[in-house]
Amino acid sequence: MLTVISAGSVYLVNKARDDSKWVVHTLEVENQINALLLEIRRAESGARGFLLTHSADFKTDHDKAVAAIIPVLDRITRLTGDNPAQRDNIEKLSAAIETRLGQFAQEMDFVRQSQPDKAIAMVREAAAANTTSAIGSVAGAMIQEEEGLFRLRSTNADRSQTLAASMTGIGSGLVVLLTLISIWLVRRSARARDDAELRLRDANLNLEATVDERTADLREANDEIQRFAYIVSHDLRSPLINIMGFTSELEELGGDIFRRIGGLTHVPADGPPLPSGEVRLEDPDRQLSGDFSEALGFIKSSIAKMDRLISAILNLTREGRREFEPVKIDTRELIETIVSTLAHQAAEAQAEIHIAPLPNIISDRLALEQVFSNLIDNAIKYLKIGVPGDVRIRGRTKLGYAIFEISDNGRGIDPKDHQRIFDLFRRAGTQDKPGQGIGLAHVRALVRRLGGTMSVSSELNTGSTFTITLPITWNTSNRNADR
Amino acid sequence: MTQPVSIIMIEDDEGHARLIERNIRRSGVNNEIISFTNGTDAMKHLFGADGSGLVQKGNALLILLDLNLPDMSGIDILKQIKENKYLKASPVVVLTTTDDSQEIKRCYELGCNVYITKPVNYENFANAIRQLGLFFSVIQVPPAAT
Numbered sequence: 110m111l112t113v114i115s116a117g118s119v120y121l122v123n124k125a126r127d128d129s130k131w132v133v134h135t136l137e138v139e140n141q142i143n144a145l146l147l148e149i150r151r152a153e154s155g156a157r158g159f160l161l162t163h164s165a166d167f168k169t170d171h172d173k174a175v176a177a178i179i180p181v182l183d184r185i186t187r188l189t190g191d192n193p194a195q196r197d198n199i200e201k202l203s204a205a206i207e208t209r210l211g212q213f214a215q216e217m218d219f220v221r222q223s224q225p226d227k228a229i230a231m232v233r234e235a236a237a238a239n240t241t242s243a244i245g246s247v248a249g250a251m252i253q254e255e256e257g258l259f260r261l262r263s264t265n266a267d268r269s270q271t272l273a274a275s276m277t278g279i280g281s282g283l284v285v286l287l288t289l290i291s292i293w294l295v296r297r298s299a300r301a302r303d304d305a306e307l308r309l310r311d312a313n314l315n316l317e318a319t320v321d322e323r324t325a326d327l328r329e330a331n332d333e334i335q336r337f338a339y340i341v342s343h344d345l346r347s348p349l350i351n352i353m354g355f356t357s358e359l360e361e362l363g364g365d366i367f368r369r370i371g372g373l374t375h376v377p378a379d380g381p382p383l384p385s386g387e388v389r390l391e392d393p394d395r396q397l398s399g400d401f402s403e404a405l406g407f408i409k410s411s412i413a414k415m416d417r418l419i420s421a422i423l424n425l426t427r428e429g430r431r432e433f434e435p436v437k438i439d440t441r442e443l444i445e446t447i448v449s450t451l452a453h454q455a456a457e458a459q460a461e462i463h464i465a466p467l468p469n470i471i472s473d474r475l476a477l478e479q480v481f482s483n484l485i486d487n488a489i490k491y492l493k494i495g496v497p498g499d500v501r502i503r504g505r506t507k508l509g510y511a512i513f514e515i516s517d518n519g520r521g522i523d524p525k526d527h528q529r530i531f532d533l534f535r536r537a538g539t540q541d542k543p544g545q546g547i548g549l550a551h552v553r554a555l556v557r558r559l560g561g562t563m564s565v566s567s568e569l570n571t572g573s574t575f576t577i578t579l580p581i582t583w584n585t586s587n588r589n590a591d592r
Numbered sequence: 593m594t595q596p597v598s599i600i601m602i603e604d605d606e607g608h609a610r611l612i613e614r615n616i617r618r619s620g621v622n623n624e625i626i627s628f629t630n631g632t633d634a635m636k637h638l639f640g641a642d643g644s645g646l647v648q649k650g651n652a653l654l655i656l657l658d659l660n661l662p663d664m665s666g667i668d669i670l671k672q673i674k675e676n677k678y679l680k681a682s683p684v685v686v687l688t689t690t691d692d693s694q695e696i697k698r699c700y701e702l703g704c705n706v707y708i709t710k711p712v713n714y715e716n717f718a719n720a721i722r723q724l725g726l727f728f729s730v731i732q733v734p735p736a737a738t
Binding site for chain 1: 605607608611614660689690691692710711712713714715717718
């Protein structure tokens with residue numbers, strides 16, 4: 110908009126300048142016409158004076174005036190070339206002037222030939238022909254025309270100037286207005302930004318509060334689960350004791366009953382009844398006794414299994430409740446201790462354990478012991494039968510984490526079981542070794558609590574590698590995040 | 593002067609109570625066994641209606657205590673027994689399912705004489721009780737303060 114206004118005002122100013130130029134031009138034309146008339150009159154009066162006095166002064170005057178007439182006329186012709194009305198006038202004027210100049214020349218000739226009478230007659234003739242007055246009237250018409258133009262052009266110029274001035278005024282007004290508007294807009298956006306910042310800060314605070322709240326909730330939920338698991342496993346044990354106790358009582362009772370049956374059916378011919386434990390029964394009775402014992406045996410083994418599971422849960426929850434204490438640990442020494450306690454099993458499995466240099470870390474000693482002893486124990490336990498074992502423990506550090514790898518050349522784990530082996534009470538592969546399916550679940554829980562991660566890479570029959578990533582320095586802030 | 597020792601058994605699970613009693617009897621202990629299935633009744637018996645414990649003055653008692661009772665914690669009972677001048681000399685055997693080391697430590701700190709975890713394995717259970725019977729026969733239950 111401002112551009113339009115500036116362009117407009119530039120245009121108007123130019124127009125005003127043009128108009129003024131035209132006004133000046135008109136004045137110039139008028140001036141020249143007047144000068145022409147003056148020169149003609151000078152020539153005329155010079156001629157007359159010369160005619161009367163024969164003085165050379167008048168002659169010179171006359172000649173000068175005559176010489177001046179043609180250039181002035183030319184200039185007027187040039188100046189008024191743009192105006193058709195004036196062109197006509199000019200033609201008439203030049204014609205008249207030519208006639209007059211011719212007359213002047215004739216007069217001068219007559220004077221020079223010393224025929225003053227003829228010259229005077231010529232003058233009279235000229236006066237009668239009224240050439241000079243014709244020139245005067247044409248010039249007057251021209252002047253009038255020019256004056257008309259002058260008026261018109263002055264009005265035009267005035268209007269242009271007024272327009273230019275008002276345009277400039279409007280432009281300035283607009284500039285001021287736009288400035289005000291932009292100030293207001295800037296203010297408004299600044300205020301909006303401040304508001305947004307404030308809201309952002311609020312949101313941040315809220316977010317922190319929300320995160321804290323959620324963390325607290327999670328912690329509470331976790332504690333709740335721990336308590337729940339503890340109480341449930343604990344309370345499950347109580348009825349289990351009864352079941353086991355009375356099953357055993359029943360077993361004894363069963364023994365007594367069958368002994369009695371035996372006693373009744375087999376009245377020993379010679380002397381007192383057989384000592385207990387050696388009951389002689391008839392075939393159907395023996396069958397019954399066998400079934401009875403079998404049933405009780407299944408009940409008892411199931412109870413024993415259930416008890417082991419409950420104990421496992423109890424231990425896990427207890428482990429989950431234990432406070433960790435970060436201490437500096439010589440990892441190699443820790444693993445060597447574990448290996449020495451497992452030496453017997455290793456010898457039995459013909460396994461060799463190689464310990465590569467390991468990075469030392471700051472962590473909970475007991476937890477680490479459990480992690481490594483479980484993994485090394487597993488490595489020795491699940492070797493391929495008949496193949497000498499080769500267990501390797503390696504370590505390295507990376508970006509504040511210590512990475513430990515425990516690899517073996519054992520039976521390996523089917524990739525589809527890689528997730529499963531970390532689940533509680535789940536096992537994979539041939540079930541030829543005793544175990545509850547707790548070790549790896551426990552290890553992973555510990556590693557997580559220590560702020561680390563663990564993974565396995567393995568294929569059937571080619572051995573397994575368990576990788577544990579632990580922070581080199583485990584500190585209280587980790588614990589706070591965890592607890 | 594010597595008075596037969598009464599065994600006070602505070603055990604909410606009747607099955608457990610029966611098993612304990614049976615095994616005590618099997619071990620040849622023939623002392624009177626008074627059993628309670630909740631803490632309130634046991635407290636009433638031990639401390640009397642006035643709660644002073646005066647009713648047991650001069651009686652020789654042996655207390656078998658389960659920690660998980662429906663109405664109160666066995667630990668509270670243990671604490672009160674050991675704080676009462678008439679009862680504090682009576683041996684208390686804590687017989688419970690809890691094998692938490694913290695809990696065991698706490699009980700010994702409060703003055704429990706023996707802490708036995710009830711094993712699910714019945715052989716072990718029976719063994720533990722029989723040894724307790726042995727312990728009864730050896731232990732000199734002092735007469736309560738006069």
